[in-house]
Amino acid sequence: xxxxxxxxxxxxxxxxxxxxxxxAMSADDLADLYEVDAVHELPFLFPGMPACLKGREEVxxxxxxxxxxxxxxxxxxxxxxxxxxxxxxxxxxxxTVVGTVTGSGAPFAFSNVLVIRVRGGLITQVRDxxxxxxxxHSLGRLPAVTAMLEGERL
Numbered sequence: 001x002x003x004x005x006x007x008x009x010x011x012x013x014x015x016x017x018x019x020x021x022x023x024a025m026s027a028d029d030l031a032d033l034y035e036v037d038a039v040h041e042l043p044f045l046f047p048g049m050p051a052c053l054k055g056r057e058e059v060x061x062x063x064x065x066x067x068x069x070x071x072x073x074x075x076x077x078x079x080x081x082x083x084x085x086x087x088x089x090x091x092x093x094x095x096t097v098v099g100t101v102t103g104s105g106a107p108f109a110f111s112n113v114l115v116i117r118v119r120g121g122l123i124t125q126v127r128d129x130x131x132x133x134x135x136x137h138s139l140g141r142l143p144a145v146t147a148m149l150e151g152e153r154l
Contacts, residue, residue: 006121011091014118015082022097023074025067031060035122046132047145072108072139074099089117089124097130101138108138 009017014033021029034040040053049066053059074097083092093116098109110131117125136145 009118009121011089011116011118012082012084014121014123015091015093015114015116018114018116018123019077019080023077025074027060027064027067030063031056033123034059035119035124038122038124038126040123040126040128042128042130042132044129044132045145046130047136047141047148049132070139071102072099072135073102078109087117089119091116091118106138108135110134110138 017033018030021027021033034056036056037054038056038059040059042049042051042053050062053062076098078096078098080093080095083094085092093112093114095112095114096109097112098107100107111134112131113129115125115127115129116123133142133145136142
């Protein structure tokens with residue numbers, strides 16, 4: 001890990017730290033990468049998670065609760081492709097998260113694309129496109145998701 005101060009961190013360095021925090025399931029390390037008023041969006045259905053987190057502390061609280069209650073344990077990132085964009089504040093990562101479900105030991109893998117905007121070495125916006133249905137399936141929660149969706153008016 002780089003000893004750079006937040007203002008000196010490039011989007012690529014922030015992404016590296018993001019990955020480390022995610023694999024360690026450290027809500028504090030993850031949230032500390034965010035600007036106070038950052039926005040973290042989850043545009044695709046991810047059962048149990050809100051579509052938008054507003055602010056560093058909401059990121060911290062939401063991920064802390066999610067990781068404390070989840071039986072999914074990420075073990076590694078595979079097939080990571082990082083794209084540099086024409087906007088120097090934006091980095092895009094395509095990746096596969098692999099891990100196991102505690103208790104059963106069943107493996108899981110899901111695709112994820114992160115679009116991260118970094119200003120002054122801190123995240124100001126994330127668009128997190130993760131395959132929440134694959135995660136729900138891995139955890140045996142698809143019947144609950146189906147019931148939830150059947151109850152919604154489209």
